[in-house]
Amino acid sequence: MALIINDIVIQRLERDVIAGWGDIPPSIISDELNRSGAMCGAIKPVLPGMSCCGQALTVQCMVGDNSALHYAITKAWPGAILVADVRGHTDTAVWGGIMTQAAKHAGVKGLVIDGAVRDIADLRKSEIGIFVRGATPNGPHKGFGGEINGPIQCGGLSVEPGDLVVGDDDGVVVVKPTQLPGLMDRCRARIAREENMLREIEDGKTTVELTGLPPAEEIG
Secondary structure (H helix, E strand, O other): OOEEEOOOOOOOOOHHHHHHHOOOOHHHHHHHOOOOOEOOOOOEEOOOOOOEEEEEEEEEEOOOEOHHHHHHHHHOOOOOEEEEEOOOOOOOEOOOHHHHHHHHHHOOOEEEEEEEEOOHHHHHOOOOEEEEEEEOOOOOEOOOOEEEOOOEEEOOEEEOOOOEEEEEOOEEEEEOHHHOOOHHHHHHHHHHHHHHHHHHHHOOOOHHHHHOOOOHHHOO
């Protein structure tokens, strides 16, 4: 398969808008997307406390090959989140310490790989938020091809170039441009409601009361 690099124009979000999304937990976003939009639980940060927020630069890799990711770094813009489909293969690492350094110099702010990485100790020291399915010492091949800036799947979700990607310790959510209008306001309103619930718990209320659950005998 040849390496395909699609020349598309991504409608960039303003920096202050992306910064605002960085303050919204992925769990809140998923709740406001009707409990959807979250990648599978296996996609986690390489170090607790890591986060990422930005728009997707998508990469389709051939299994065991990372040539497309090398070229994707050259196409990255400051603030980009590289999102790569490696078919969930965790027996071959497609990313490591050298590529992380190259991505940092390109301005990449996040990396989400449905596959494996290596040099995990170096990745944990990185300023880039890195989310992966697994890690292995086994390195990749190069030259089998792939695709950049095309529709992919990652962690069980469809991801397209320019989608908003937000990640924290819980995992990663993806928001389509069509889902953005009004979403941040709803997320902030939910955060306010949850903060109020915490205050009411301190005042003695139970979560059964606060969530409006029926009497126990009516459950099921």
